[in-house]
Amino acid sequence: MNAMDAKNFEQALDRWGSDLSDWPATERQAAEALLVRSKDVQTLMEAERQIDSALSALREHAVSSRLEQRILTRLPAVAGSDPAAGAYDGQWIWSWLSAKVWRPVLLAGVPLIFGFAMGFGLPDLTEQELAEQISMLALSDIYQEIDDAQQ
Amino acid sequence: MGEPGDDELMKAVSAGDQVAFSHLVKRHLPILHRYLTHLAGSAADGDELSQEAFLRVWQSADKFRPGKARFITWLHRIAHNLYIDEIRRNRPDNLPLDPEAVDESPGPEQQMQLGQESRLLQQALAELPEAQRSALLLCQVQGFSNQEAAAIMDTGVRALESLLARGRRGLRQRLARSVPSTVKKAGQQ
Structure with a gap:
């Protein structure tokens, strides 16, 4: 068991209060031993107990019933959390879509939607136009090769 | 059947139920008012802040998450933030409250009840x-x-x-x- 002096005792008192049952076992035993032999520490403990008792006395508290009425009568004037508000203004759709679960799904879906849009947006091509597009994509000049072959 | 719990009442409040809200006020106003009165140092400030805190509860009921915190903790957090905003607004230098305010605020009856x-x-x-x-x-x-x-x-x-x-x-x-x-x-x- 560690020896405790008045300074350590006061620090422990600041930390855990005057109820020794709230103290860790080692510190409690040391404090009990010190309390037996030190008048100063006894005085300190007594002062702390008076403070705790005065703090406990603050729990007795009454509130006027008029205040309760005042709060309740102010309600209609305050825009409350009317459930219908969310349903009709369309905000619930956004809040549902932006919920954590759907956020990654939405993000993953963006390139997919972009791809579909590009695909459907392409014009119908003739056979020659299609060959040109493919040669462009292949980074080669198919016509040049044909010309070279013909020569 | 016992009284409904806070979480149940808050669910009803978030659906706009004023009766459920009045139950919550009745149940928690004295406790909250005690905190705010002693924190702000006057019963009048305690009144104002308690009123504002409960109106915030009404307005933000849908933000309450039952599994995350107890209602009473959430209510105190709202009230504490209101108080901090209030002292920042009124006391930019953030000085501690005037200790004399404590002696001025309670009425004569309360003064009689308070021991030295x-x-x-x-x-x-x-x-x-x-x-x-x-x-x-x-x-x-x-x-x-x-x-x-x-x-x-x-x-x-x-x-x-x-x-x-x-x-x-x-x-x-x-x-x-x-x-x-x-x-x-x-x-x-």
Whole structure:
């Protein structure tokens, strides 16, 4: 068991209060031993107990019933959390879509939607136009090769 | 059948149920008012802040998450933030509250009820820095655990413990100046 002096005792008192049952076992035993032999520490403990008792006395508290009425009568004037508000203004759709679960799904879906849009947006091509597009994509000049072959 | 719990009432409040809200007010107003009155140092400020806190509950009921915190903790957090906003607005230098305000606020009946010891304690409390006063009130008077009080004050548990320790010592020293008894002897150590 560690020896405790008045300074350590006061620090422990600041930390855990005057109820020794709230103290860790080692510190409690040391404090009990010190309390037996030190008048100063006894005085300190007594002062702390008076403070705790005065703090406990603050729990007795009454509130006027008029205040309760005042709060309740102010309600209609305050825009409350009317459930219908969310349903009709369309905000619930956004809040549902932006919920954590759907956020990654939405993000993953963006390139997919972009791809579909590009695909459907392409014009119908003739056979020659299609060959040109493919040669462009292949980074080669198919016509040049044909010309070279013909020569 | 017993009374509905806070979570159940909040579910109804978020659906616009004023009766459920009135149950919550009746149940928690005295506790919240006690905290705010001692925190702000006057019953009038306690009234104003309590009213505002409950109206915020009504407006933001859909933001309450039952599994995440107890309703009473959430309510205190709203109230605590309101108080912080209030002192920032009115006291840009963030000075501690005027200790005299404690003596002015209670009416004659309340004054009669308050013992000398309690009045001195309230005065000493009012002289403490706001964060220390708040930590002491939440843990010693309102009965929150250190963890819950830390969540209300938006701080860590260690920081809260340090606030509690400094608050207790501060109270002891202040009371020692005004009480020529046991506390005085203790404060001189």
